[in-house]
Amino acid sequence: MTYIIGMVSQKGGVGKSTLARMMVREFVSGGMTAKIADLDTQQQTCTNWAGRRAENGVTPELQVQSFASVKMALEDATRFDALILDGKPNASDQTLEIAQAADLVVIPSGQTVDDLHPGVVLAHSLRKKGIAPEKISFAMFKTTGSDRENQAARQYLVDAGYTVLDGDVPVSTAYGSASDIGKAITETSFRTLNSRAAALAQSVIDKMAELQERQSA
Structure with missing residues (x-):
């Protein structure tokens, strides 16, 4: 069975593609x-x-391919244990298609209301269109x-009715530097930063396993 994870967002710059790259590397x-x-x-x-990543010889080699539609991307799914759908940086009809195809939908968000509110609006919109709330999880970025701000942001999302994944990605230039040479955020030069990102990746994997167990029960 192929795990399908959808990375979606209401706006750009919140960490959606960064999260997709981290997950493919960890898988x-x-x-x-x-x-x-x-x-x-x-x-x-x-x-x-x-x-x-290829130009800089970073290993392991990772597969990324551009697709014009969700339908075309899904045709390739059975060849892999996990397929990560990285959507456009704003809500669209494609966002719903991704959510419908995915086993787990992940919405990255920063700590401020400017990030949290659009993310919740997107999640509510998906629910109104038939996406089960247990399929939607938030990942904390930037x-x-x-600790007070972090807990307040997490509580905001919990109060809205959503799961918040463990781990987080703090603001750090090291993450950007890693990305510039084709590395994921679990591949920086700093063990502490890698560990924090890895905790988030593990939480995504654990959530996937939980949802799969529910489906097979």
């Missing part, structure tokens, strides 16, 4: 076959990142060093 490092379907044919953020 492959764990011995699984995985691929990113880059559905943003204009920006091709993940596709360009994969090119930088967190600060304030």
